[in-house]
Amino acid sequence: MPFNYRHSVLCADEVALDEIAERFGTPCFVYSAASIAASYAEFEDALKGRAARICYSVKANSNLAVLALLAKLGAGFDIVSGGELARVLAAGGDARSTLFSGVGKSEAEIFFALKKGIGCINIESEAELDRVQAVAASLRLRAPVALRVNPDIDANTHPYISTGLRHTKFGVPHAEAEGLYRKAADMPNIDVVGIGCHIGSLLLEAAPFIAATERLLLLVDRLDSAGIRLRHVDVGGGIGIRYKDESPQPPEAFVRGVLAALGRRPHTVIFDPGRSIVGNAGLLLTRVEYLKPGFLVVDAGMNDLIRPALYGAWHEVQAVRESASTTGVYDIVGPVCESADFLAKGRPLAARAGDLLAVMSCGAYAMAMSSNYNTRPRAPEVLVRDGHALLVRRRESVEELFALERRPD
Numbered sequence: 001m002p003f004n005y006r007h008s009v010l011c012a013d014e015v016a017l018d019e020i021a022e023r024f025g026t027p028c029f030v031y032s033a034a035s036i037a038a039s040y041a042e043f044e045d046a047l048k049g050r051a052a053r054i055c056y057s058v059k060a061n062s063n064l065a066v067l068a069l070l071a072k073l074g075a076g077f078d079i080v081s082g083g084e085l086a087r088v089l090a091a092g093g094d095a096r097s098t099l100f101s102g103v104g105k106s107e108a109e110i111f112f113a114l115k116k117g118i119g120c121i122n123i124e125s126e127a128e129l130d131r132v133q134a135v136a137a138s139l140r141l142r143a144p145v146a147l148r149v150n151p152d153i154d155a156n157t158h159p160y161i162s163t164g165l166r167h168t169k170f171g172v173p174h175a176e177a178e179g180l181y182r183k184a185a186d187m188p189n190i191d192v193v194g195i196g197c198h199i200g201s202l203l204l205e206a207a208p209f210i211a212a213t214e215r216l217l218l219l220v221d222r223l224d225s226a227g228i229r230l231r232h233v234d235v236g237g238g239i240g241i242r243y244k245d246e247s248p249q250p251p252e253a254f255v256r257g258v259l260a261a262l263g264r265r266p267h268t269v270i271f272d273p274g275r276s277i278v279g280n281a282g283l284l285l286t287r288v289e290y291l292k293p294g295f296l297v298v299d300a301g302m303n304d305l306i307r308p309a310l311y312g313a314w315h316e317v318q319a320v321r322e323s324a325s326t327t328g329v330y331d332i333v334g335p336v337c338e339s340a341d342f343l344a345k346g347r348p349l350a351a352r353a354g355d356l357l358a359v360m361s362c363g364a365y366a367m368a369m370s371s372n373y374n375t376r377p378r379a380p381e382v383l384v385r386d387g388h389a390l391l392v393r394r395r396e397s398v399e400e401l402f403a404l405e406r407r408p409d
């Protein structure tokens with residue numbers, strides 16, 4: 001665990017969080033490089049001896065320092081926009097080990113990705129396949145593609161983050177995939193290289209994930225007999241983490257099940273985890289501004305961390321200075337002018353105005369989903385590595401927030 005008390009002060013690895021708050025101010029995101037590396041290694045170890053790639057899902061946390069760290073460890077990347085590809089390249093990642101996912105890729109994004117030598121475009125509809133063929137023809141190259149197939153599996157998760165059922169916008173229906181593969185295989189500027197799926201996020205159990213892989217493999221075998229030989233099987237991400245008291249099966253259980261399903265097939269297997277790599281490697285450091293009966297008003301808000309407001313998500317909150325007793329039960333709320341602006345509800349804590357709190361499990365979908373609502377500058381990000389706290393994104397200034405705006409004459 002990257003965050004522990006030492007001499008009654010919560011630390012990120014060896015670095016005390018009150019020192020980080022002193023240096024960089026609050027609110028502030030703090031990440032542990034060692035924890036990210038350890039989570040990556042869990043996948044790597046489980047996949048040892050097998051042709052495999054781990055393509056970190058950039059949207060979970062796209063800070064360049066996080067991407068650079070993972071690139072150095074040998075990770076590939078899973079992206080959902082041209083902007084994310086630009087980040088991967090800026091961080092020293094390789095386009096050839098990057099997959100481009102997402103339902104709404106623009107012509108400009110496809111052009112950019114192909115020019116940079118993207119490893120694979122995950123096609124989500126026939127219209128998109130036609131568009132990729134046209135862009136690839138204009139560039140006189142062959143676009144490597146996979147179809148993202150919707151296995152119609154219920155991932156048993158929150159409807160906003162469940163993506164594998166028939167009525168979601170994602171993927172090509174399982175029943176239509178074979179026809180589309182035949183069409184793709186006949187296109188002059190398309191190189192069919194793989195198949196993919198992603199059934200949703202925050203999966204606590206491996207069973208639906210493995211079931212989806214098995215559905216995918218039925219198709220892989222059928223295509224194989226039809227002479228369409230795929231090189232990779234991308235089984236997606238979505239492996240859950242503990243936020244409260246859940247007991248998610250570890251990545252190793254997901255990997256083991258997938259490898260068993262694959263058996264002796266020669267395909268390279270690809271995982272694209274996001275949350276399970278970075279989620280519990282980060283926290284949001286915030287200071288109590290005011291004590292109101294029943295409330296702790298803190299300096300972080302829903303613009304910094306929208307998950308509680310958006311999904312009703314539960315984040316553990318810990319006092320940075322450890323205390324044996326509590327001073328009350330509080331809703332922890334931010335300064336934003338919305339009733340949904342809360343970080344946590346009904347938490348027994350020891351807190352006074354000026355105290356520091358740590359909102360845990362903020363490594364994934366926290367800073368990445370933050371906004372400037374209420375003209376609030378986004379928080380800085382600090383990476384703790386080898387015992388040092390490194391500023392990897394500085395706090396925005398207020399002037400920067402309206403620097404692109406103009407008053408008309």
Ligand SMILES: *Cc1c(COP(=O)(O)O)cnc(C)c1O
Nearest residue numbers: 057101198201237238273274275
């Ligand atoms: C978002 C996404 C992921 C990562 O999901 P996590 O829940 O963060 O692991 C992986 N693959 C695809 C295609 C995605 O859209």
